[in-house]
Amino acid sequence: MEENIKTPLIELKDIYKIYTMGDEEVRANDGINLKIYSGEFVAIVGKSGSGKSTLMNIIGALDVPTDGTYMLGGEDVGEMSDNELAEIRNMMIGFIFQQYNLLPKLTIFENVELPLLYSGMDRLRRRERVMESLGRVGLTEKEKNYPNQLSGGQQQRVSIARALAGNPSLILADEPTGALDSKTGREVLDFLKKLNDEGNTIIIITHDNSIALEAKRVVRIHDGKINFDGDVKDYAAII
C-alpha cells in the first residue's frame, strides 16, 4: 500500500469563489475538490460561465479562493507570501492564454525571456534557455521579430515557448486554441500532447469536446461544481 501514496501536484480542498454584487451572489466555484498528479493531462470542460477560468486562476495562483485550501506540491498556497506566489507563477507554472498575452513592444526573444528575469538567472543562461524554448516550438528564426509580425498560430507557439522557458512543473492553458483556425489549433494541441508525452503536467481548459477528448482525464464543471471527473474514455461514452 505504502508505495501508492504520493503527494498530488495539485490538491484543492473545498474551494469556493463567491462574488457578491449587492444582494446577488455568484458562486463561481462552489465546493471544488480535485487532485491532480504529476504527469497528468487533464481537460477542464464546462459551459460558458460554469467557473473554468475562475478555477484556472486559483490553480495558477493568480487569484485566491473565498474559502478552502489549495496545496501545490504539498505546500499551502494560502500561506505563501506575495514573493513566494510571484516565484511560483514565474517558475513553477507556465501559462498559455487564448489571447497569447504577448507584449507588443518586446521582441519574441524578450517575451520568452520575461519570466526568467525574475529568476536571478544570468544573461547567457537566459539566452540559452530562450533559444532552446523557441527551438522546441520551431521559431528560433523569429527571435528578433515583434508579435504583430507573426501569424496567430506562431504567436500562440511563442506563448507556449514563454510558458516552457522556466521549465515549469505545470502548464496551464485556458482555451489555447480558441483564437486559432482548426488546423493551427490542431498543431498547438499536438504540441501540448507531445509535451505531456515528455512528462509535463498539462491542464487545458476548453468548452470544445473535440479538444477535451485529446486529454487523458476530463473534469467537467457545471454551476461551479464538478459533475464529472474520470478517464477520457468514460467521458467519451457519456457525451
Ligand SMILES: Nc1ncnc2c1ncn2[C@@H]1O[C@H](COP(=O)(O)OP(=O)(O)OP(=O)(O)O)[C@@H](O)[C@H]1O
Ligand atoms: N470578477 C468577477 N466579478 C463577478 N463575477 C465574476 C467575476 N469573474 C467571474 N464572475 C462570474 O463567475 C462565473 C464563472 O466565470 P468564469 O469566468 O470562471 O466562467 P468560464 O467557465 O471560464 O466561462 P467561459 O467559457 O465563458 O470563459 C460567471 O457567472 C461570471 O460572470
Ligand SMILES: [Mg+2]
Ligand atoms: Mg473562461
